[in-house]
Amino acid sequence: MQLDDIYDKIIAGQRIIDQDYLVLEQAGDFFQLAFLADTVRRRKHPEKIVTYVIDRNINYTDICISACKFCAFFKAPEEKGGYLLSFAELAEKIRETQALGGTQILLQGGLHPGQPLEYYEEMVRFMKSTGIHVHGFSPPEICHFATLSGKSIQQVLRRLIAAGLDSIPGGGAEILSDRVRNAIAPRKCTADEWLAVMEEAHHQGLRTSATMMFGHVETREERLEHLRRLRQLQDRTGGFTAFIPWPFQPGNSALAEIDKTTAVGYLRTLALSRIYLDNFDNIQASWVTQGPQVAQLSLSFGANDFGSTMIEENVVAAAGVSFRLSEQEIRRLVTDAGFQPAQRLMDYSLVR
Amino acid sequence: MTTTPLLFCRSDQPVFYFAVKNYIDNAGLGSILEKVVGKERLSFADGLQLYKSHDILALGYLANLVKNRLNGDKVYFIYNQHINYSNICTNLCKFCAFGRDKDSDLAFEMTVEEVKQKVRDRLSEPISEIHMVGGIHPELPFKYYIGLLLGIKEVRPEVHIQAFTCVEIAHLANLAGKSVSDTLALLKEAGLGSLPGGGAEVFSPRIRQLTCEKKLSGDHWLEVAKTAHRQGLNSNATMLYGHIETLEERLEHLSALREAQDETHGFLAFIPLAFHPKNTAMSEHARTTGLDDLKNIAVARLFLDNFPHIKAYWVMIGPQMAQIALSFGADDMDGTVKEEVITHMAGAETAQDIGSRTLVRLIKEAGRIPVQRDTLYNVIEVHA
Numbered sequence: 001m002q003l004d005d006i007y008d009k010i011i012a013g014q015r016i017i018d019q020d021y022l023v024l025e026q027a028g029d030f031f032q033l034a035f036l037a038d039t040v041r042r043r044k045h046p047e048k049i050v051t052y053v054i055d056r057n058i059n060y061t062d063i064c065i066s067a068c069k070f071c072a073f074f075k076a077p078e079e080k081g082g083y084l085l086s087f088a089e090l091a092e093k094i095r096e097t098q099a100l101g102g103t104q105i106l107l108q109g110g111l112h113p114g115q116p117l118e119y120y121e122e123m124v125r126f127m128k129s130t131g132i133h134v135h136g137f138s139p140p141e142i143c144h145f146a147t148l149s150g151k152s153i154q155q156v157l158r159r160l161i162a163a164g165l166d167s168i169p170g171g172g173a174e175i176l177s178d179r180v181r182n183a184i185a186p187r188k189c190t191a192d193e194w195l196a197v198m199e200e201a202h203h204q205g206l207r208t209s210a211t212m213m214f215g216h217v218e219t220r221e222e223r224l225e226h227l228r229r230l231r232q233l234q235d236r237t238g239g240f241t242a243f244i245p246w247p248f249q250p251g252n253s254a255l256a257e258i259d260k261t262t263a264v265g266y267l268r269t270l271a272l273s274r275i276y277l278d279n280f281d282n283i284q285a286s287w288v289t290q291g292p293q294v295a296q297l298s299l300s301f302g303a304n305d306f307g308s309t310m311i312e313e314n315v316v317a318a319a320g321v322s323f324r325l326s327e328q329e330i331r332r333l334v335t336d337a338g339f340q341p342a343q344r345l346m347d348y349s350l351v352r
Numbered sequence: 353m354t355t356t357p358l359l360f361c362r363s364d365q366p367v368f369y370f371a372v373k374n375y376i377d378n379a380g381l382g383s384i385l386e387k388v389v390g391k392e393r394l395s396f397a398d399g400l401q402l403y404k405s406h407d408i409l410a411l412g413y414l415a416n417l418v419k420n421r422l423n424g425d426k427v428y429f430i431y432n433q434h435i436n437y438s439n440i441c442t443n444l445c446k447f448c449a450f451g452r453d454k455d456s457d458l459a460f461e462m463t464v465e466e467v468k469q470k471v472r473d474r475l476s477e478p479i480s481e482i483h484m485v486g487g488i489h490p491e492l493p494f495k496y497y498i499g500l501l502l503g504i505k506e507v508r509p510e511v512h513i514q515a516f517t518c519v520e521i522a523h524l525a526n527l528a529g530k531s532v533s534d535t536l537a538l539l540k541e542a543g544l545g546s547l548p549g550g551g552a553e554v555f556s557p558r559i560r561q562l563t564c565e566k567k568l569s570g571d572h573w574l575e576v577a578k579t580a581h582r583q584g585l586n587s588n589a590t591m592l593y594g595h596i597e598t599l600e601e602r603l604e605h606l607s608a609l610r611e612a613q614d615e616t617h618g619f620l621a622f623i624p625l626a627f628h629p630k631n632t633a634m635s636e637h638a639r640t641t642g643l644d645d646l647k648n649i650a651v652a653r654l655f656l657d658n659f660p661h662i663k664a665y666w667v668m669i670g671p672q673m674a675q676i677a678l679s680f681g682a683d684d685m686d687g688t689v690k691e692e693v694i695t696h697m698a699g700a701e702t703a704q705d706i707g708s709r710t711l712v713r714l715i716k717e718a719g720r721i722p723v724q725r726d727t728l729y730n731v732i733e734v735h736a
Contacts, residue, residue: 007368029719030679031413035372038409262717263672264679293642293673300409336641338406 003027010036010275013043021224021276030264037271037302044281045304050334051282051344054327055104055135056097056311060085060123064110066140068185070174070216072252072318074110084112087126094130097311101327104346106169106308107136108315111187117149117156121163128164135346138171139197143189153193153200161204167346168201170209170244176229177222184217184255195233202239207347210240210280214269215247215261223269227276234279241348242282242305245273246289251320263294267301274302282348287330288316291323296333305348306330306341372413379407381414384654388414394655399603402651408643415650415681422660423683427720428729429711432481432514432687435470437462437500441487443519445564447553447595449631451487461489464499471507479508481687481727484515485548494527501543512545512727518576518587519551522568532576536583546727547580549588549623555608556601563595563634570605574612581618586728588663589619593648594627594640602648606655613658620729621661621684624648626668645669646680653681661729671706671714678718685711 006020016024024033063082064074075082085093094105105127120137127134137145137160146156157165174181176191189197198208212226234240247261247269261269266286274283285303287295288310295306309327316322325333327343334341343351376385384398394402405411438461441451452459462470471482482504497516504513516524516539525535536544553559555570568576577587589609593602613619626645629637653662663684664677674685708724712735715722722735 002364004365004367007365007371011367011371031372031409031416032368034409035368035375035413039371259713262714263676264714264718267676291670291672293645293670294676296642297408297646297676332638333641337408337643 003032007032007036011039015278016276018224018228021227021272022220024275025220025224025268025272030268033268033271033275034301037274038300040274040278041283041302041304048339049342049350050299050304050306050337050339051342051348051350052306052327052330052334053104053308053344053346054100054102054311055106055308056093056102057106057108057308057313057315058085058090058093059314060090060107060109061112062110062314063112065113066111066185066187068174068188069254070184070213070248070250071315072249072320073315077113082110084115087123090123090127091130093312094127094132098130098132100311102132102309102311103343103351104133104135104166107134108138108169108171109141111141111144115148117145117151117159120145121159124160124163124165133166133346134164135167135169136165138169139194140172140189142168142197143193153197154204157197157200157204157206161206165206167206167241168198168208170198170211170240170242173211173226174213175218175222176212176226177218180216180218180222191229195229198239199233199237202237207239207241209242209244209284211243212245212273213248214245215265216255216258224276227273231277231279234277238279240280241346242284243273243277243280244284244286244307245269246286249289249316249319249321252318263290266290266294267298270298270303271301287323287325288313289321289323292325292329292333296337299334299337299339305344306334375407376410376413379405379410381405381407381410385414388417388654391657393657396603396607399606399651399655400599402654403599403602403647408646408650411647411650412680415653416679418653418657419662419681419683425719425721426683426723427678427715427718428661428684428723428725429708429715430481430687430725430727431477431479431708432483433471433474433477433479434687435462435467435482435484437467437484437486438489438492439487440489442490443488443564443566445553445567446633447563447592447627449628454490461492464496464503467500468503468507471504471511475508479511480732481512481514482508483548483687484513485517485520485550488519488523494524497524497527498538498542501539505543513543514546514548514727515544517548517551518573518580519568521547521576521580522572532579533583536580536585540583540585544585546585546620547577547587549590549619549621552590552605552609553592554597554601555605556597559597559601570608574608577618578612578616581616586618586620588621588623589659590623590625591648591652592625592627594644595629595634595637602651603655606652610656610658613656617658619659620727621663622652622656622659623663623665623686624652625665628668642669642673642676645673646677649677649682650680666706671710675714675718678715678720685715 061084062075250256250258284305284307285295285298331341439452525532528535626640629635661684662682664674664682666674712722724733
């Protein structure tokens with residue numbers, strides 16, 4: 001199909017097929033992708049609002065048996081210096097978050113070898129006693145708990161939900177292709193397992209987000225595979241709230257010689273995601289990896305959400321990339337771009 | 353459907369370009385699009401409208417049309433070396449974090465020999481330009497500056513020296529007790545090749561009164577530049593934005609440059625410079641946003657129709673934004689700078705130097721052709 005026919009489809013609001021994506025990716029220029037993504041965003045969000053959430057990323061442990069090659073954050077269990085937060089430390093972090101107007105904790109950690117499922121149920125119960133929303137445990141962690149406890153994904157989720165788990169973050173997706181996962185994260189859950197956790201979570205009433213970490217060893221077809229699998233699952237369940245693509249940050253990892261994705265590369269992938277994922281309402285800009293200036297420009301490349309104020313963030317920072325933005329700064333950038341900033345909750349409902 | 357879309361698009365993509373035309377019309381920039389396509393000069397009112405628009409994609413698209421027409425897919429960079437011979441300055445402008453009083457602990461001045469050594473240290477690198485500026489020093493005599501030029505040429509005879517902003521030139525004329533024209537002749541004889549664009553700030557007298565009252569006036573800056581052009585010395589031009597200037601003052605500045613260029617055609621590049629507040633006397637200001645930075649590049653490209661090049665200065669806006677600027681009207685990423693001191697004292701977070709491999713990659717990934725140039729934009733090497 002010619003480029004112009006694909007544009008016609010998109011402008012008319014029709015779904016594009018996989019081949020269309022590849023043509024766009026190869027031949028679409030910077031402005032073409034931007035205009036198309038912007039057209040799709042405007043259609044979904046005509047009210048010109050850009051949302052953000054006030055939350056904190058708490059990593060309850062950096063001890064991890066997965067040892068993914070792209071990760072600069074983990075500590076192997078036998079290494080010195082790994083930590084596991086005490087509940088008292090958790091409580092303090094939550095207290096600080098709430099004092100700053102935070103509405104949720106994004107709770108993730110390494111795959112810790114030594115704690116049973118009961119420990120995590122206890123953690124969730126404890127956190128919920130503060131009233132905060134717990135957006136926790138990405139699919140690799142859920143799979144890990146299942147392995148540790150000998151229970152099924154379904155049972156693990158049921159128990160965590162009973163303990164108070166409110167939603168699940170979309171981390172650990174990397175690229176949903178087994179060739180890539182075998183190359184860079186062989187001990188992590190497979191692509192099918194990641195998707196199965198999300199599907200089950202949606203069935204049990206949890207909303208979740210989805211991510212893609214790109215710009216390392218994957219091919220363009222594999223990025224497409226990632227998006228296709230997400231789009232298909234979303235067609236079935238409608239449970240994903242948002243998609244957050246962000247590029248691999250090579251610093252301090254085992255893949256440190258890989259060239260870092262450029263700003264243009266990021267914006268192109270962001271735009272393509274917005275165009276392809278026609279059943280995802282929200283696409284989030286990654287100021288954490290891109291900084292405030294490129295993130296602001298993302299609002300013209302398909303993003304309608306500015307992510308989180310990130311009262312704390314450790315994982316990307318370990319790769320040597322540590323941008324920081326206050327709520328005030330986020331609001332200023334959004335307003336400067338001609339949008340109205342609005343604080344939201346995890347499910348993208350607005351805080352009044 | 354009018355025939356206008358076909359004038360700025362490829363004829364095999366009418367759907368897309370019609371959609372873009374709609375987009376630009378809805379952004380209120382339809383008449384400006386027609387002017388751009390018709391190669392008609394934009395008015396002051398057009399410039400204001402562009403500055404006020406939030407539709408960054410429309411702005412970028414328009415600027416990109418002009419950039420493609422003037423420079424095709426070429427993006428220039430230069431292998432250069434920056435030297436700041438002294439930070440001692442009697443002007444001490446409020447927006448500057450570099451200038452120091454003579455008695456300050458952080459004041460420095462280099463001897464001619466020290467400058468020569470800096471050049472000598474990097475003789476093995478293929479540097480084609482020395483970019484040299486400094487503060488307005490109260491005591492260094494005219495022969496010092498001649499010495500700098502002669503000294504650099506002694507160490508690296510083939511190098512092009514781009515040195516001394518119009519501010520410094522006016523000062524040197526005072527020191528020499530000669531006209532600007534005669535002073536420039538002497539400097540040229542000693543090895544001066546061209547003038548950098550600094551010291552322009554914003555020409556508006558109101559701005560200069562409030563932020564740099566000891567500095568030469570806007571009119572005077574322009575006179576020095578035109579005099580240099582008449583002497584066969586090209587120069588660049590800058591504008592420092594993102595502080596207390598109004599949009600009108602920005603446009604007046606650009607208009608003045610455009611007029612001067614109509615007269616002499618001696619300006620090579622225009623570089624919009626983002627104000628960095630840290631460590632200055634105006635540190636309560638917020639940094640410019642990315643959209644501000646891109647807007648200034650785009651508006652400059654559209655308004656300064658007689659300037660061959662627009663530079664995205666990566667040291668000030670970061671290499672990532674500079675890369676994006678290549679689709680918003682910029683055709684030059686400046687140099688593989690190493691010892692750049694001035695912006696770093698005002699809080700620029702970028703690395704002190706960027707290697708040519710990184711620059712080439714950034715340019716290629718933006719879909720452009722990296723072209724290594726000399727100071728006068730002659731091609732040294734095309735990195736296809």
